Amino acid sequence: MSENWYSERKGKDETFRKDEESISSPFYVPMECLEITENSKQHITVDVIVEEKFELFVNNVHVTTFFASPYELEELALGFLVCEGFIEPDTKVDSIRIEDKSIFCEIKINTPELEELTHLERCGTTSYRKDVVKHNNSNTKFTTDAIIHAVGQLKEIGRVWHRTGGAHTSIICNNQGEVLFFCEDVGRACSVDKVVGKALMNGTDLSECALVTTGRLASTMVSKAVNAGIPLVASKGATVREAVELAEEAGIALVAFVRGRKLYVYAGKRE
Numbered sequence: 574m575s576e577n578w579y580s581e582r583k584g585k586d587e588t589f590r591k592d593e594e595s596i597s598s599p600f601y602v603p604m605e606c607l608e609i610t611e612n613s614k615q616h617i618t619v620d621v622i623v624e625e626k627f628e629l630f631v632n633n634v635h636v637t638t639f640f641a642s643p644y645e646l647e648e649l650a651l652g653f654l655v656c657e658g659f660i661e662p663d664t665k666v667d668s669i670r671i672e673d674k675s676i677f678c679e680i681k682i683n684t685p686e687l688e689e690l691t692h693l694e695r696c697g698t699t700s701y702r703k704d705v706v707k708h709n710n711s712n713t714k715f716t717t718d719a720i721i722h723a724v725g726q727l728k729e730i731g732r733v734w735h736r737t738g739g740a741h742t743s744i745i746c747n748n749q750g751e752v753l754f755f756c757e758d759v760g761r762a763c764s765v766d767k768v769v770g771k772a773l774m775n776g777t778d779l780s781e782c783a784l785v786t787t788g789r790l791a792s793t794m795v796s797k798a799v800n801a802g803i804p805l806v807a808s809k810g811a812t813v814r815e816a817v818e819l820a821e822e823a824g825i826a827l828v829a830f831v832r833g834r835k836l837y838v839y840a841g842k843r844e
Contacts, residue, residue, distance in 0.1 A: 599623065600642050600733045600740070600757070622739035624759045628675045629653065634687040641763040642733075642740070645756060645771065649763060650676045652770030656797035658707075659687075662773055709824045711780040711804035717836065719750035720807050723785045724831040726752055727809065731787075733757040743768040743786040745777065745803075753777060761788040762797070769801050779803050790829055792816040799823040805841065807831055812839055 601620040608617045627639040629650055636659070641649060647669045654660045660680060667679040723746040733740040734757065741761035745754045745768050754775070756767035765786055772779060783805040784798045790808050792815040798806040799819065806820070807828040817839045820827035826841025 600644060601737045620736045622733065622737040622759050626674060629678070630675060631659070631678045631680055631682060631687055632684045633677070634684060636687065639760075639763060641760055642758045645767045646671050646676055648756065648767045648770035648774060649758075650678055650770065651773060652766035652768065652801075653763075654678065654680070655773065656766050656769055656800050658796075658800045662779060662802050706819065706822050707799055707802070708822075709780070709799065709802060709804050711802070713748050713781045713804055715748050715750075715783055715805050715826070719746075719748060720783070720785075720805075720828055720831060720836060721834065722750035723752065723783065724807055724809055724836075727785065727787055730755050731757060734787075740764075741787045743784065745769070745772045745779070745782050746785060747782060750783075753782065761786060762793060765794060765797050769797070769803075783807060789813070790816050790827060792819050795819050795823075795825075795827060799825060807836075 601622045603618050604621045605616055605618050608615050623643060624640050625643045627641060627646065629636045629639060631654070637653070639649065650669050651666060655662050660682060664680065667681070669676065669678050723744060727742050727744065728734070730752065731740060731742040734742060740757040740759060741764040742755060742757050743761070743764040744752050746752050754768050754771045754777070756764050756771060758764040758767055765784065769779070772782070779802045782803060784803045785807045786794065787810065788808065789810045790806060790812040792813060795806055795816040796819060803825065805826040805828065809831050810829060812827060812829040817827055820840035827839045828836050829839060830837045
């Protein structure tokens, strides 16, 4: 994220406020702070992103606790269950409903198995992992230009980031680098879950798509792409050894440090 996010967003306030008028649960709230610069001090009002706590239940079994932005919660729940390997991308979901700060899902799934699992409270990740890594057999190809084009749009479409400097953005794009869906959230893992859930709700074949996201590509982020059946994941940020090893084992491409016309391909075809 640019250190000048606040100055970069000046002049854009009215546009973004108009865009957000239809959102019933706001991403952010105005708060007063003291701005100290080299030459001055002044009290200013800035938008601060909201992070709320939500409980996820599957067949009335508590699965995990999210700390997330209070928007697109149905997409968050579906994407999380797919990205964390609880269900397959084509699993039929009977219902998802929101009640206050709880998300209730009804799915044909092994409920006794859920009851035996221990889950951690994190921003979109859980302790549940399958023993066998899914191998991706997609034949979809992505050009360097397509990846660079998609990553370049992260900052352009990140309207909550422009307002607060505190949001992560995730994109599902086609093999031409065109944005099909995007989501923002206070947590990078939740932004991934939301955009995957949104894509699946719209009947998208994720085996023909790439996941482009802000922030570091840790193994938890790459595992989400693996479980969702996405053949390529990319970011402007760095990656870690375990993420590279997982991508290699799963047969997906991992691209990091996409900046300008330069990128690093850590896994997948590197000719």
